[in-house]
Amino acid sequence: MSDEELGPLTRLVHGGRRREWRGKLVNVPVERTSTVLFDNLAELRGAYPPRDGSYSYGRNGTATQWALCDALTALEPGAAGTRLFPSGAAAVAMALISVLGPGDELLMVDSAYAPSRFFCEGELKRLGVTTRYYHPLITPEQLRDLVGPHSRALFLESPGSLTFEVQDVPGLAAAAKELGLVTLLDNSCATSLFFPAIARGVDLSITACTKYIGGHSDVMLGAVTASPAAWEALNRAVRQWGTAVSPDDAWLALRGLRTLDVRLRRHEQNALEVGRWLAEQPRVQRVLHPALPSCPGHEHFARDFAGSTGLFAIVLDGTTAARDAFIERLTLFGIGWSWGGYESLASPVDLTGLRSVGQPPEGPTVRLHIGLEDPADLIADLAQALA
Numbered sequence: 503m504s505d506e507e508l509g510p511l512t513r514l515v516h517g518g519r520r521r522e523w524r525g526k527l528v529n530v531p532v533e534r535t536s537t538v539l540f541d542n543l544a545e546l547r548g549a550y551p552p553r554d555g556s557y558s559y560g561r562n563g564t565a566t567q568w569a570l571c572d573a574l575t576a577l578e579p580g581a582a583g584t585r586l587f588p589s590g591a592a593a594v595a596m597a598l599i600s601v602l603g604p605g606d607e608l609l610m611v612d613s614a615y616a617p618s619r620f621f622c623e624g625e626l627k628r629l630g631v632t633t634r635y636y637h638p639l640i641t642p643e644q645l646r647d648l649v650g651p652h653s654r655a656l657f658l659e660s661p662g663s664l665t666f667e668v669q670d671v672p673g674l675a676a677a678a679k680e681l682g683l684v685t686l687l688d689n690s691c692a693t694s695l696f697f698p699a700i701a702r703g704v705d706l707s708i709t710a711c712t713k714y715i716g717g718h719s720d721v722m723l724g725a726v727t728a729s730p731a732a733w734e735a736l737n738r739a740v741r742q743w744g745t746a747v748s749p750d751d752a753w754l755a756l757r758g759l760r761t762l763d764v765r766l767r768r769h770e771q772n773a774l775e776v777g778r779w780l781a782e783q784p785r786v787q788r789v790l791h792p793a794l795p796s797c798p799g800h801e802h803f804a805r806d807f808a809g810s811t812g813l814f815a816i817v818l819d820g821t822t823a824a825r826d827a828f829i830e831r832l833t834l835f836g837i838g839w840s841w842g843g844y845e846s847l848a849s850p851v852d853l854t855g856l857r858s859v860g861q862p863p864e865g866p867t868v869r870l871h872i873g874l875e876d877p878a879d880l881i882a883d884l885a886q887a888l889a
C-alpha cells in the first residue's frame with residue numbers, strides 16, 4: 503500500500519517512523535548536533551545541497567526534524583514536503599517571504615491572525631510589498647474583480663482569527679490558480695488532519711504546531727507544507743534565511759501528533775456541548791463556532807471540513823466591563839493567549855485596528871478554548887460566571 507492509500511489515522515501513527523531513523527525503537531529519538539563528521543571529503547561534498555534523510559549540518563536537520571516533516575507531509579496528499587520554523591508566526595512570515603518580492607501585492611484576508619497582519623504592515627512593506635485586505639467571505643467571482651496587475655499571492659485563514667468566518671478555500675484557490683496567484687492558508691486551527699489543504703488547491707499550508715499538534719502548551723513550533731509548485735521557493739527561503747528548529751521541540755511536536763485525532767475529537771465533542779449550551783443562554787447574543795449555523799461561512803465548514811475543534815467565540819450582551827468580570831470569575835478557564843493545549847482558556851476579543859473591511863460582530867466578545875475537562879464542569883463554571 504502506498505502512503506496515500508492509507509487512511510489519515512494510520513498516516514498519523516506511522517508517518518515519519520522510518521526504520522533507518524528509529525532503529526529498533528518505536529519512536530525516532532532526539533538527535534542533537536551542530537557538526538556532522540564525514541568519513542572522507544567525497545562524502546562531505548556529496549552531502550550538498552542538503553536533503554532530508556542525509557546528514558550535512560545541524561541547521562539542515564537530523565532524523566528528528568525529518569521525521570516530523572515526513573509525518574506532516576503525509577497528512578497532506580499531493581504535497582511535496584514540509585519545512586519547520588521556530589513558531590507559527592515565523593512559519594507565516596517565511597511562507598510569505600518565499601513567494602513575494604518588491605513591487606508585488608498581497609491579497610490578505612481581513613480576519614488574519616493579528617501578528618500576520620503586523621508582518622504585512624511592517625516587514626513586508628519595508629521590503630516593497632503592498633497588502634490589500636479582502637473580506638473573508640469573498641466569492642471566487644469577487645476575487646476575480648479584486649485582483650490587480652501586481653497581485654502575486656492570496657493569503658487565507660479559515661476559520662478566521664477571533665471572528666471565525668469559514669472561507670470558500672477550494673473555490674478561492676481554484677480562482678487564484680487561474681489568475682496566476684500563489685495561495686497560502688493559515689491552517690493552524692483545523693490542522694491538515696481536518697482540512698488537507700494541498701489537495702484542495704492551496705500551495706502553502708501553514709500550521710502553528712504550537713497549538714493542536716503539540717497539544718500540551720509546552721512547545722513553540724511552526725510548519726509549512728508545500729505543493730510541488732511552491733516547494734523549491736520555500737526551500738530556498740529556508741536555506742537562505744537560515745531558520746532552524748531544535749530537535750527537542752520537533753520531538754515534542756511528533757509526540758503530540760500521534761494523538762492528534764483523539765484529542766481533536768474530544769475537543770470537538772466538548773466544544774459542541776458547551777457551545778450549544780451557551781447558544782441558549784439569554785446573555786449570549788451569538789456563538790461563533792464554525793460547526794454551528796450561527797457562524798459566518800458555516801456552509802463551507804459543512805462542505806469541506808472533517809471536524810471542528812475546541813476554539814470558538816461568544817458575543818455577549820452588556821458592557822466590556824461586564825465581559826471582563828465574566829472572564830475573571832471563571833475558575834476552570836485560564837486567562838491567557840494561545841489555544842490548542844489540553845486545558846480550557848478564555849480571552850477577551852478586541853478588534854481595534856484589526857479589521858479593514860466589513861463589519862465585525864458587535865458586542866463584547868470572548869474567545870474560548872474548550873479543553874479536555876468534563877464538559878459538565880465547564881458548563882457549571884460558565885453558568886456561575888454568567889450569573
Ligand SMILES: Cc1ncc(COP(=O)(O)O)c(C=O)c1O
Nearest residue numbers: 589590591615690710712723840
Ligand atoms: C491562527 C494562528 N496562526 C498563527 C499563530 C502563531 O503561532 P505561534 O504562537 O506558534 O507563533 C497563532 C497563534 O496564536 C494563531 O492563532
